[in-house]
Amino acid sequence: MPDGSAKRTGIALTERQRIAWLRLIRSDNVGPATFRDLINHCGSAENALAMLPELSARGGATRAIRIAGVQEAERELEAAHRFGARFVGIGEPDYPPALRQIEGAPPLLAMKGDLSAATRPSVGVVGSRNASISGAKFAAMIARDCGRAGYTVTSGLARGIDTAAHRASLETGTIAVLAGGLDQPYPPENIPLLEEITEGAGLAVSEMPFGWEPRARDFPRRNRLISGISLGVVVIEAAERSGSLITARIATDFGRLVFAVPGSPLDPRCHGTNGLLKQGAIVTTGSADVIEALAPLSQLDLFNQPMVEEPKEGGEMLPPNDDDRAVIVSALGPTPVDVDDIIRHTGLPASSVYLVLLELDLAARLHRHAGGMVSLAMED
Template structure:
């Protein structure tokens, strides 16, 4: 049995909750970590939405925070329906279980195609857009054998290695992670391939809004999802400073296995993969290298307590904002250098709830930066 196939867990959102979740994550300065903290503190997205203006004001915002309206969220839900897509919440059974484990997992993802692929254990395959013939063949071989072993193959729909991996796993199942909205796939020449994926055993997913045209800064976010969905990442032909290396390093940060295919030192497309091997990636010269390393993970329980709403909580009604003295102490403790929240709590000797709520206020006012690993810094 492949890794992570223990089953689906979670609680389905109501239509009203899904609308509120979509409004909250589409509002200004609300990222995945802020979303989670708001739900944890206020108990529901509706209560959090009501609190946003006051939180932002107390955090020192110079203008009113933009809150996504009911109409905007409804239009996006209607767009999803027109395109045959759905929104899956992080607490729902169809949310990818491995993705749920990562720091900053998106609260909602749009998905189109065979939704059961999202909960099937996955191996990611990424690499050069300008792939060699042998590199594309090797990626396809890994993808086919992974499919026979019960894994879906996750990649980014890019040219080259991504395309080879997706095509070789069309029958077994493949997940295409998009940098733009579900309705804005990139590159255009892979539109037909995307149709084959979503019309068969595969799935397309994105955390971006419908209608969102992908920009260069959106691709690292896409790479983060590839790394998060997958139990291991196979890198086939990657130049130095390539997006595939970003995916590999994110995967390592998430505790995933990283596999690298060695190549000629004379081929610039292999400089990145050879560098990964020097850093400790698993040498990969055939599918068995990948499958044997992933096999022990079949004993792991991928269940992680999801974000769920607790509508009976009175947190919003009992909301007591930090006083000015406490807020000033916390702001003074922050700097442009990222620090752990626990360090702030120890340094200030203030209650954890006061620190977390003040950070929420600063975040919603646009005065806080959040970093990987749960670190925060003050924005100047």
């Protein structure tokens, strides 16, 4: 059984740092991976904000990069405060420890509810929005038993399986990951459920700005957070090409355990889960299958992991010359390549390669792919 009183370690951001972090992640062309690279290169978020125009210009930007202002960040922090939420940085004690380990973890998460729920070992439970009665009952059983075993239950607040899992773990602790801002939950009929979660032993989490209405492309990002927060993901009734299968694939990429509940071959809602079983997912016919498989992982110390911190001194390096920059850009194309291959191909220092990639990224000329792969954005 996991220890419910998990130790909470980390470095608290000052209010000035929190504003700078929020400004940086809300600026144009700055995603989680770029955020980390900027901190590593510039030494702090404040330094990075000052250097954004120069870096994007060196990358070939055709227009000035939009940088989020102080007032914009302060308004969002105030909106969070009014909503009863707060922003938690990746290096702070209340940030989900398993999420810290993934590539491109969000530097800031908006959270509302019982923050201790984020620091305990978690299991994801996902599946069909159009769930069968038996599927919903099975999801509730898994969630209830995992909760009693000391795990929080993480899901996406969707209809069907997600709803059943959240409801069954209200007392023991559940995390609802939202695709939009915390103040824009979807679907609307689950707003009362979300209120029960955040007013009890649960937590609502989002990486999106307040006021952000979820769009179709935001749900894979939500699924990514579900997989990152969880040590393992249980998939119940997932059709082919469903969002739940995306969650399972991402969980596999993160090295998480994937559990699948077998179903009738005649039920389209089970085609995806049966396919996962053929691909090596853990056959799950009861809660013990999940709890026993997760037990060794729940004992791991997930808190001593590298994280984004604000160094005391800037780490800025001199930019490469124009010839070296041209060599690096010419090594890129529309096909994703590994950064290590670029370094070997060009024979240039890794620091120069990473800096040029950062410049291209800020100029919207670079695409980042899973596994640290990158490609050049082709001009129209």
